[in-house]
Amino acid sequence: MKTIQLQHTICTLLAIILSFWGMSTVHAAGQTTPKVKKIVMASPFAPLIMPMAHILEEGLLNHVSEEVELVTWNTPDQLRAMITRGDVDFVSLPSNVAAIFYNKGVELSLARVSIWGVFYLISNDPLVTRLAQLKGERILVPFRGDQPDLLFQTICQDQGLSPFKDFTIQYVSSPLDIIMSLVAGKVNHALMIEPAAAMAIMKAKGKGLHFSRVIDLQKEYAVAMHTSNGIPNAGVAVLPAAKKKHAAVAAFLKAYDQSVQWTNDHPKEAAELAARHINGVNAKAFESALTYTDFRSVSGVDSRKELELMFKAFMKLNPKSIGGKLPDGGLYQ
Numbered sequence: 001m002k003t004i005q006l007q008h009t010i011c012t013l014l015a016i017i018l019s020f021w022g023m024s025t026v027h028a029a030g031q032t033t034p035k036v037k038k039i040v041m042a043s044p045f046a047p048l049i050m051p052m053a054h055i056l057e058e059g060l061l062n063h064v065s066e067e068v069e070l071v072t073w074n075t076p077d078q079l080r081a082m083i084t085r086g087d088v089d090f091v092s093l094p095s096n097v098a099a100i101f102y103n104k105g106v107e108l109s110l111a112r113v114s115i116w117g118v119f120y121l122i123s124n125d126p127l128v129t130r131l132a133q134l135k136g137e138r139i140l141v142p143f144r145g146d147q148p149d150l151l152f153q154t155i156c157q158d159q160g161l162s163p164f165k166d167f168t169i170q171y172v173s174s175p176l177d178i179i180m181s182l183v184a185g186k187v188n189h190a191l192m193i194e195p196a197a198a199m200a201i202m203k204a205k206g207k208g209l210h211f212s213r214v215i216d217l218q219k220e221y222a223v224a225m226h227t228s229n230g231i232p233n234a235g236v237a238v239l240p241a242a243k244k245k246h247a248a249v250a251a252f253l254k255a256y257d258q259s260v261q262w263t264n265d266h267p268k269e270a271a272e273l274a275a276r277h278i279n280g281v282n283a284k285a286f287e288s289a290l291t292y293t294d295f296r297s298v299s300g301v302d303s304r305k306e307l308e309l310m311f312k313a314f315m316k317l318n319p320k321s322i323g324g325k326l327p328d329g330g331l332y333q
Contacts (some may be wrong), residue, residue: 001104033247037158039065040088040241044073045278047195047286047293048092048115048234050270051259053277060255064248071280077191083108087239089242090252094234095148096322101237102331103323108237110300110333111253114229115308116259117294118194118218119151122201125188128214129158140178140190144171145318147233148191153173156314157180158224173198183207191217195281201284213292225309230294232306238333247301260297261288307332 006084038328039061049072053063056070062122071088073079079097082088083106098110120136121131121139128134141149156163163169170187172178173197181187183203192200197213204211223230236256242249300307314321 013284014252016312033064035063036065036245036248038069038092038188039248039252040069040071041090041092042071042073042079043092044079045281046092046115046193046234047118047274047289047295048236049277050263050274050286051114051256051297052090052092053225054262054270054301055252055255055260057136057273058259060259061251062228064080064251070277074309076332083239086239086241088239089245089248091237091239093236093237093287095232095303096147096311098235098237099307099311099327099331100321100323102327103325107240107332110237110331111236111249111333112297112299112308113232113235113303114256114258114295114297115234115293116232116296118197118233118289118292119148119221119231120192120197120213120292121189121217122192122197122211123214124140124187124204124209126210126212126214128189130299131156131215131220132160134189135161136168137189138170138187139166140172140181140187141169142156142172142175142178144192149195150314150317150321151221151231152191153317154216154316155220155224159220178291179203182209182211185209194293195285197292198285198288199281201273203286224328225313227306227309230309232303257297260295263276263298264295267291297324304332 014165021295041052041055044054052070056068062067073082074207082091083101095110095113098108101108141152143149175193178190178192179200182190201211218231222228238249246267267287267290271283271290274286275281276282308326309323311326315326
């Protein structure tokens with residue numbers, strides 16, 4: 001009798017334990033991280049907008065946020081205002097600009113570098129293959145003292161050329177100004193950035209002018225810097241507004257990696273998507289630009305070696321271009 005009672009008691013205890021375990025399992029399974037109210041992404045006029053546009057339109061962050069918004073910035077002042085206001089969570093920006101803000105005390109982190117090549121010298125002379133062939137020529141260069149200019153100077157110096165003695169450098173405020181000059185037949189050579197290079201070639205063709213990408217600056221940079229990993233031009237920073245949204249940051253970075261891959265796999269669809277979000281750029285230009293864009297998502301930590309290689313070169317030419325000093329490890333995520 002005692003044995004039967006003991007067995008009964010053990011079975012009862014097991015049933016109670018199992019029932020509690022089942023309840024706790026169901027409860028745990030039902031738990032979800034509360035959604036944040038809003039996630040705001042920001043991107044400039046560049047191929048960088050494609051992954052963010054894909055994230056937005058495919059609803060890849062809907063499980064972590066009640067609302068997702070994509071805004072664009074076109075000038076440094078607009079970018080500065082976005083970061084100062086603190087109402088943007090993730091921003092696409094040039095890597096050296098991320099360094100500037102970080103060195104100024106903004107608690108951002110460069111989480112991804114995704115653009116590794118967008119720089120080309122375009123010319124109406126198809127026989128040009130080397131910078132030395134352009135000695136004495138006028139070359140339009142956008143953004144004085146910034147990435148395009150500093151990369152051009154670095155490459156020239158490696159090739160034994162003096163950018164300001166061997167060429168007539170004319171600085172312009174944006175690639176769009178170069179496009180206008182090309183189409184008007186006022187210039188023969190220019191340093192361009194995709195997708196502006198694609199736009200310039202297409203618009204010039206419409207005017208009966210024939211320009212092409214004659215020098216790939218990525219290849220020249222590789223020789224100058226003894227690297228084969230490309231130019232760590234731009235990527236995505238996690239801004240202070242998002243720092244405490246841990247689940248949202250993890251979801252965004254996963255979605256971003258997927259969307260960069262989708263962009264490479266579906267260039268036509270990605271170009272059409274980008275054109276819907278940026279006025280004045282047609283889908284054909286974006287699709288053409290992707291052919292000449294090295295687009296791959298690499299973490300900030302894994303990009304650090306290449307970033308510091310570029311930053312050190314910039315420091316020699318214009319320390320202000322990275323905020324006056326080499327950023328410490330806190331920049332890289």
